[in-house]
Amino acid sequence: xxxxxxxxxxxxxxxxxxxxxxxxxxxxxxxxxxxxxxxxxxxxxxxxxxxxxxxxxxxxxxxxxxxxxxxxxxxxxxxxxxxxxxxxxxxxxxxxxxxxxxxxxxxxxxxxxxxxxxxxxxxxxxxxxxxxxxxxxxxxxxxxxxxxxxxxxxxxxxxxxxxxxxxxxxxxxxxxxxxxxxxxxxxxxxx
Numbered sequence: 001x002x003x004x005x006x007x008x009x010x011x012x013x014x015x016x017x018x019x020x021x022x023x024x025x026x027x028x029x030x031x032x033x034x035x036x037x038x039x040x041x042x043x044x045x046x047x048x049x050x051x052x053x054x055x056x057x058x059x060x061x062x063x064x065x066x067x068x069x070x071x072x073x074x075x076x077x078x079x080x081x082x083x084x085x086x087x088x089x090x091x092x093x094x095x096x097x098x099x100x101x102x103x104x105x106x107x108x109x110x111x112x113x114x115x116x117x118x119x120x121x122x123x124x125x126x127x128x129x130x131x132x133x134x135x136x137x138x139x140x141x142x143x144x145x146x147x148x149x150x151x152x153x154x155x156x157x158x159x160x161x162x163x164x165x166x167x168x169x170x171x172x173x174x175x176x177x178x179x180x181x182x183x184x185x186x187x188x189x190x191x
Contacts, residue, residue: 005173008164014157077178113140
């Protein structure tokens with residue numbers, strides 16, 4: 001597996017105001033760029049390619065929606081270097097109205113975990129007052145990992161993906177990164 005996925009912490013940043021589409025920068029904890037994506041504006045079906053840098057010469061990971069405009073969309077995650085289908089992430093559409101929830105699927109579409117917004121009360125409050133940053137936990141094998149935390153900034157969406165509470169690597173880092181990117185890119189559109 002590529003060394004890009006050996007970090008325990010990533011910083012995912014999306015510039016909110018961009019004419020040609022959103023730009024995602026993914027940094028390691030030392031703030032070195034490890035992945036980059038430029039998402040096209042006005043796409044009905046999300047297709048996010050992640051590259052080693054801004055030159056976009058070497059693709060490492062691809063996140064692709066199975067269908068266009070779907071309230072409970074499924075996003076397949078592929079390792080572009082190996083061609084491997086890693087798994088998928090499914091947004092729980094109706095549940096996400098009050099509290100964001102995603103299902104983590106393995107390569108055979110079997111559920112292996114969930115990603116949930118931290119608190120129902122805070123989630124409801126965040127729907128009306130967006131200054132409260134979102135926090136998400138990963139639930140796998142009766143273990144809760146507080147993995148994603150949004151930092152409030154009206155111009156840049158920033159999510160810290162911290163996998164230090166998953167030292168055994170229960171969650172494939174590529175799926176974890178894809179989840180953080182989707183939380184930044186998809187859930188960020190709600191506000």
